[in-house]
Amino acid sequence: MHYCPDESALILIRHGESMWNEKNLFTGMVDVPLTKKGIEEAIEAGKRISNIPVDIIYTSALIRAQMTAMLALTQLRCKKVPIIMHNESEQAEVWSQIYSEDTMKLSIPVVTAWQLNERMYGELQGLNKQEIAERYGKKQVHEWRRSYGVSPPNGESLEICSQRAVAYFREHIEPQLFSGKHVLVAAHANSLRSIIVYLDKLTSQEVTAIFLCKDYFQCKTFCWFITSYLPSCLIDQVISLELSNGIPMLYIYKEGKFIRRGSPVGSKEAGVYAYSRV
Numbered sequence: 001m002h003y004c005p006d007e008s009a010l011i012l013i014r015h016g017e018s019m020w021n022e023k024n025l026f027t028g029m030v031d032v033p034l035t036k037k038g039i040e041e042a043i044e045a046g047k048r049i050s051n052i053p054v055d056i057i058y059t060s061a062l063i064r065a066q067m068t069a070m071l072a073l074t075q076l077r078c079k080k081v082p083i084i085m086h087n088e089s090e091q092a093e094v095w096s097q098i099y100s101e102d103t104m105k106l107s108i109p110v111v112t113a114w115q116l117n118e119r120m121y122g123e124l125q126g127l128n129k130q131e132i133a134e135r136y137g138k139k140q141v142h143e144w145r146r147s148y149g150v151s152p153p154n155g156e157s158l159e160i161c162s163q164r165a166v167a168y169f170r171e172h173i174e175p176q177l178f179s180g181k182h183v184l185v186a187a188h189a190n191s192l193r194s195i196i197v198y199l200d201k202l203t204s205q206e207v208t209a210i211f212l213c214k215d216y217f218q219c220k221t222f223c224w225f226i227t228s229y230l231p232s233c234l235i236d237q238v239i240s241l242e243l244s245n246g247i248p249m250l251y252i253y254k255e256g257k258f259i260r261r262g263s264p265v266g267s268k269e270a271g272v273y274a275y276s277r278v
């Protein structure tokens with residue numbers, strides 16, 4: 001499919017596997033790097049979006065998302081250089097100036113924002129997910145992990161995480177898309193889930209229902225019921241709200257609407273992207 005001048009692409013990528021994902025530990029705002037597998041996932045994600053002419057990148061302030069963005073960018077066909085913008089102080093901004101228009105044209109600004117960080121998991125951070133499920137019960141842990149309004153002990157609920165992530169998206173990222181820029185966002189399971197809820201205009205009740213369904217998907221009879229009675233759009237949402245590590249999700253912004261296009265797969269022809277259902 002070719003790009004139309006009046007549409008812009010929004011690519012959401014959850015970071016590749018982190019060293020605490022590998023150990024099945026609650027990570028939240030703890031800043032851990034990618035594993036070797038996570039590095040490979042990030043490079044593979046880059047291959048899948050290599051034809052999309054990204055104009056600007058947003059990542060969280062955490063290294064696993066920043067590594068994912070930088071590694072994915074090594075695969076971009078346009079061969080532009082991603083440059084992390086430093087505006088943590090006036091001096092940082094001045095001292096990181098680029099004094100060449102041509103060089104600027106060959107670079108892609110990378111904006112880091114703590115508002116896109118993973119939800120803060122409070123007193124669960126660093127603890128093993130399996131052990132916590134055995135200690136507090138699967139239902140309680142599922143509620144902490146996947147409900148909309150319930151917070152883990154001294155942590156953020158998805159709702160609280162959404163308030164900061166979606167506010168940032170609307171204030172900083174949406175205007176870029178409105179102006180026709182193609183945007184890549186490399187972030188985390190819950191901050192991206194928050195943004196998808198906003199893009200798909202889901203209500204908090206639908207989010208909770210979706211996670212209840214997802215939980216029962218493993219149960220055969222319930223699965224028969226759900227696939228026979230639930231609208232396919234909701235079943236799709238059960239799948240797409242859970243972004244897998246390093247699998248890009250593509251939205252097209254067109255005429256004031258966000259259209260989910262599934263996960264892009266790189267194609268041989270420049271400027272063309274195909275997409276597969278997630």
Ligand SMILES: O=C(O)[C@@H](CO)OP(=O)(O)O
Nearest residue numbers: 025026027028118145189
């Ligand atoms: O531990 C975390 O930070 C998150 C994402 O890995 O876990 P969960 O999938 O339970 O939200």
